[in-house]
Amino acid sequence: MRPKAAAAGTAExxxxxxxxxxxxxxxxxxxSKRVKRAASTDAEAAAAEVTALQNTGPSASRFDMVIVGDGYTASQTGLLRQHAQAKWNEIAATAPWNKYRQLINVWLVNARSNESGVDNDPSPGINRDTALDMRFFCGGLERLLCVDEPKAKAYAAQAPGVDAILAVGNTTKYGGAGAPSLxxxxxxxxxxxxxxxxxxxxxxxxxxxEYFTPGTTYRGGEPREPNVTTDPRGAKWASFLGLNTPDGGVIGAYEGGHQFERGIYRPSQDSxxxxxxxxxxxxxxxxxxxAISSRIS
Ligand SMILES: [Zn+2]
Incomplete structure (x- = not known):
């Protein structure tokens, strides 16, 4: 029998x-990973209705954006669609998504919830029975809106194709969260x-x-991501050096990024x-x- 991973006095x-x-x-x-993941050990998802916000072609030759909703009851399908459409409109208006807008499929997976809304909205202690268990105050942080990731992915998998997943919660309170794949x-x-x-x-x-935590120094090797480097001359993006960039100023090598203040460089001041x-x-x-164009033919 293995000892428990988090014994008393050891960090989780x-x-x-x-x-x-x-x-x-x-x-x-x-x-805590436990707090973030919470909920499900299984990744079961009930069969959900999948509709297209836009269908531009076969998934094999299109980028497929999948939106899953949480906290929308059977009578709130219209509201879910309205929220999903608003989010997609905003993404699609932003470069470079705007360039590929007509070559992207957007699927809406209607994961029905028994109750309307998300947990801890507007304040802690309010629980609602929803399909993806979205919740504010995740880890005690008010605007951190966590979601049951395995469930969200299981619902998203019901779409014809999945290149990106966006989970929208039925709330007007500002917040969100990121995970590696959604x-x-x-x-x-x-x-x-x-x-x-x-x-x-x-x-x-x-x-x-490209932001950093003050007082930190990067000591690792050259990162694989294209927009940070340990090279203070920015040779990684040599062909862009000195060019005007949409976020203002010119491309160079600005210290701080990858969450570290020192020892690592980003391409522009404020992207x-x-x-x-x-x-x-x-x-x-x-x-x-x-990345987007590689999934489109
Ligand atoms: Zn980030």
Whole structure:
């Protein structure tokens, strides 16, 4: 018999989690993996109705964006569709998604919930019986909107194709969260779509963060992500150096990124991977274009 992983006095396994502010800034906190994952040990998903917000062609030759809803009851299908459409409209208006808008399928998976809303909204202690168990105050952080990831993925898998997953919760409170392969956001909050756009930078574009935690120094090797480097001259993006970038200024090598203040460099001062109210920089745009277009033929 194996000893329990977290004996008294030993730290529980944690994982970094991004927390977003309406002003666009991002911070990172560690929360318990147990708290974040919560809920399901199985990844069962009831059969759900799948509809298209837009169907532009066969999934084999299209990028498939899958939106799953949580906290929408059987009588709130219209509201789910309205929230999902608003989020997609916002993503699709942002470069480089706007360039591929007509070549992307957007599927809506109607995971029906027994109760309307999400947990801990607006305050802790409010529990609702919903399909994906979305909840604010995840890990004690008010705006961190966690979701049962295995369940969200199991529902998303019912769509004809899956290249990205967005979970929308039935709430107007600002918040969201990112996971390696999906993002969660408030369905009814106009500002929260920016969170999804940042998270898609990670999950689709393979981009690193460009913000940092003050007082930290990077000591690892050259990161695989295209938008951070240990090289203070920025040779990784040599062909872009000195070019104007949509987030302002020119491409260079600015110290701080990948969540570290020192010892690592990012391509521009203030891109979307650093502040969610900004556009991608040229390096991010290029990575996103490559990733999206690679799934389209
Ligand atoms: Zn991030």
């Amino acid at each position: 396994p944690t994982e970094g989690q991004e927390v977003f502010s309406p002003d666009g800034t991002i911070t990172r906190v560690s929360i 993002a969660s956001v408030s369905g009814g909050n106009a500002q929260s779509g920016r969170i999804a756009i940042h998270e898609l930078g990670h999950s689709v574009g393979g981009l690193a963060d 979307l991977m650093r502040n969610i109210n900004k556009p991608f920089n040229l390096i991010g745009l290029t990575a996103m274009e490559r």
